[in-house]
Amino acid sequence: MLLSRYERMIARRYLLPGRSEAFIAVVAGFSLVAVMLGVAALIVVMSVMNGFRAELFDKISGLNGHAVVQGYNGQLRDWRRIADEAKALPGVTAATPLIEQPLFASYNGRVEFAIVRGMRVQDIQSNATLKGKEILGSFKNLKPGSEQIAIGSRLAEALGATIGSEITIYNPQGAATPMGTMFRTVQYKVGAVFEVGVYDYDKTYIILPMEDAQTLMLLGDSVGMVRIDTSNPDKIEQVVGPLADKVRDAGQITDWRQMNRELFEALSVDRTVSFTILSIILVVASFNIISSLIMLVRAKTRDIAVLRTMGATRGSMMKVFVVVGTTIGAVGVGAGGLLAFFFITYRAQVVWAIGAVTGQKVWDPQMRFLTELPAKTDPFQTFAICAMALLFTFLATLYPAWKAASTDPVQVLRYE
Known part of the structure; x- marks a missing residue:
């Protein structure tokens, strides 16, 4: 919207009302602050x-893949x-x-539920989700036959275990005896403590070499599943279809959508x-802009009438008040973007x-899955939010601007 020199001058004067228009x-x-807070909040x-969503998806798919071929009865022989x-x-x-098998782990009289996962040594060391996540020890200590395992940090805290601690893992599917099936118990030494950042994983996971897991669970050469990673997770159905x-005779395919649908x-x-x-905040800010512009039009009615008698057109008056309101919104949008950048x-x-102020635990990993508050700003989404705020602001200026343009100078100046 191009303004002439005198239109810019008038708009600038109306943006900074005098003492008589302090209210x-x-x-x-307030309108500017409302726009700022609305944009920042969004x-x-x-x-x-x-x-x-991105962090949770990366962690889950990093450990479970984009799809798995799950063997019937928990065994996949022809893997x-x-x-x-x-x-x-x-x-x-x-x-x-x-x-992968849910079992129980015990140390020093404490017993905790655990998910025991067997992986090939090269897969453990190359997994992007696990790489560099050791807080104690190293995944390099996990070798077939070494009887060493890696456990999640929360599980280590619950058990009171650390590097070198000997943990007992209980497998209910043990040897059959005249007295019934006896639990299979195997002791392992903790060779690494890891933290991937997902509370449930850090609280339950135990990782050990594939060969040791096969021995623990009496699987022979079988495995439980084959994990599949793809280049495009959003098209997983077409890829693995x-x-x-x-594999129909050996197992069934489950993709990441089915595993984590809810x-x-x-x-x-x-x-x-x-x-x-949160968009309602922007709507409220728009109403505030309407109110302030209507009051400005009422306060400047005589000035508008004088300008009209001096040759100012209706279009000029509309442009002046549209620019005044839109400028308030644009400054609010810019300030909101800066405030959002600070918070993120x-x-x-x-x-x-x-x-610290409220005395409450704002981010509880047990409820939020992740141990830290993540953030991922989408530039297109941010642009759309700013554009929406500017659109609301622009629409809010139309009625006050139309009222200003409709001012009849004859009626206003009749008794002057």
Whole structure:
């Protein structure tokens, strides 16, 4: 919207009302703050929701893959053939064997539920989710026959175990005796303590070499599943679809959507609801802009009439008040973006400060799955939020601007 020189001058004067219009300036300031808070809240919340989903997906898929071929009765005997056929599919980047079984772990009189996972040594050391996540010891200590394991940090805390501690793992599927099935108990030494950042994994997971897991669970050469990674997780059904007929006699395919459907659907609904509710702040800010502009028009009615008699057109008056309102919104959007950047950059400190003031644990890993508050800002989404705020602001200026343009100078100046 191009303004002439005198239109810019008038708009600039109306943006900074005099002392007689101090109340109008206060209302306009509230409008600016409301736009700022609305934009900042939307950007921060959407960034946190995006980061939460991305971080959770990366952690889950990093350990469980994008799909798994699960063997019937927990055993997959022909796993090498299945892994080779999976690798041959277009879009599949890796197919690795896994053993996973819920068991119990005990140390120093404490017993905890644990998920025991067997992986090949090279897969343990190359896994992106596990790499560099040791807080004590090293995954290099895990070798077939070494009787060493890696446990999650939360599980280590619950058991009171550390590097070198000898943990007993109980397998209910033990040897059959005249007195019934006896639990199979095997002792392992802790060779590493890891923390991947997902509370449930750090609280329950025990990782050991594939060969040791096969011995513990009496599987022979079998595994429990074959994990499949793809280059495009969003098209997982099309990628692994051709494999279904080839493995039908050995097991079934489950992809990441089926394994975590409820969780990701809940995140999607939460993100939509949060966006809708926080958008109301921008609507309220728009009404504030309408109110401040209407008061400004009423206060400047005589000035508008004089300008009209001096040759100012209706279009000029509309442009002046549209620019005044839109400028308030644009400054609010810019300030909101800066405020959002501050909160996202220092989110950990902000969460700590809120917890210190309220005395509450704002971010509880047991409820939030992740140990730290994540954030991932989407530039396109941020642009859309700013554009939406500017659009609301622009629409809010139309009625006051139309009222200013409709001012009849004859009626206003009749008794002057």
